[in-house]
Amino acid sequence: METSVFKRTNFIGAQQISPSLYNLTIGLTLCWGFFVNWLMMMTIPVESLYAIDHRLFFIGYFLCCMAGSFILNRSENPLISFFGYNLIVVPFGLVLNVVVSQFDSALVLEAMRVTGEITFVMMLLGSMYPAFFQGIGRALFFALLITLVVQLAEVFIFHKSHPLTDWAVALIFSGYIGYDWARANAIPKTLDNAIDSAAALYLDIINLFLRILRILSRR
Template identity: 60%
Template sequence: MFESNVFNRTSAGEQEISAAAYNITIGLCLFWGFFVNWLMVVNIDPASLTSIPTWMFFIGYFASCFFGMYLFNSSDKPIVSFIGYNFVVVPFGLIINMVVSVYDETLVMEAIRITGGVTLVMMILGSMYPKFFQKISGALTVALLAVIVIELVQIFVFGIHHNWIDWAVAVIFCGYIGYDWGRANQIPKTYDNAVDSAAALYMDIINLFLRILRILGRR
């Protein structure tokens, strides 16, 4: 989980917009990110990605993600934040490309539908009970870090992977979607904050999708 500090903002660096325009902007940014990922899956051969040395791929992946986060966290200009958002979307798209290539298209579409439904439910809950999600935010962070450590140890030390890990991560990112959506609607409603909020939600949703796909794939 890449943490964003956009939700700590208490004052607007630009003129505020209506709640409708704010939420529409978030929605359009999310759509753009998913659309770019779809284009990458359709047009990039996964074999060309697997031919890249693993260390080189992950250095580029993390460098792009962290640079993108730096841009949208530090900027109060929507266009700069949008550029930073794309620096996150592209490396995530490469991961998605490699993952979905090993699954049947029907299974991928089912994972997309489930992820969309769960995301909608968690956004509604995040709007209704923002204080609840704030209370569990610390537990979510601790749980995610613990699960990541356990998963890495299992994979690289013992060469195994327990199925409950995927369920745990999926539940954790469900909580993050509700948490981030609730926080997104508590900060000043500006175009820049909308882009930044969309970036945080995008990462939550993609991580949830990847885990749901893995869970479905075991059937």
Template identity: 60%
Template structure:
């Protein structure tokens, strides 16, 4: 799910300062992550499992793609924020089901590791934007290749190699630096900040799920 906000080079919206722009990104990310925390702590995973699987599957993709569409097409911050939440909620259901399988201490450790890695990769993305811009294509190819390998392993060989989790985690580390660098290369508006946060949110959650899986095996 690609958020095309990073292709924007011109805007008629009011520009804001770089610190305020990054603050809005951080605030939007915090909203989504706190919403996911609330869902995990207040929604029984068995209630989610009681939903018809096909309905859950279709609802997940409809909400995510509708959210990405709103982020891509709207230049209204409130509409983009609605789109962002349409992405956050279905991801929250997935996170809920996944973390229910792990010891709470492992989950907390995964949150801590993900947070530290995210901050580090954002710093690298700020310091070396040209490097991350060059590896964007390689990250996409690598991710698609790993997805194909995982699908073949799961459905043909009925197995999963742990090394793939490490590879995917590294890919999403790269994506965080890549998307952070791209977020700071476009016009700094409130709407662009929210849309950039949507892309970074997806990167961070995918990284967290892989880190959790790696730590859970340990």
């Protein structure tokens, strides 16, 4: 069995669906994740999250995300994959709750709007130029790796954070949206693949949102 949804280039036997239903499933799965995140931010007091030991919080966060990724990559059952997707959505929702609480609501709404616009444009470009976006995966990976190393050095060695790194990460994740969207439409169009692809896009979009929020807050 393949270890990544985007390596499932051969049709194994699951029932394929139409391109429109496939893309609709990706969109609905993404909307579900964002709705769960919004619901968590509206109903979970951020004070209760601060009360949790930060070590236990991050251990639980990484364990849930790793379990969700494992289920998504291993399962070809859409219901099981959807469960794995939620194992990623919920811990990210807790982190979003903590982060968003530090910013003004108008700024958060502006960051959401900008993220939505960029996501739409990058998905459109990914549909128009799939070959280009499928070919930049390695460049995006190394660019992100280098940027994160630079950012860690700035924080732990120089004790500062340069705004250019936020712009770089935002640009990289914008590219990842087009990249993952192009890859999502290059694999067999099944319900399970749609859910797994939505999980990858969800991570791209959330990371882009967080960076845009930081960029806007610097104003």
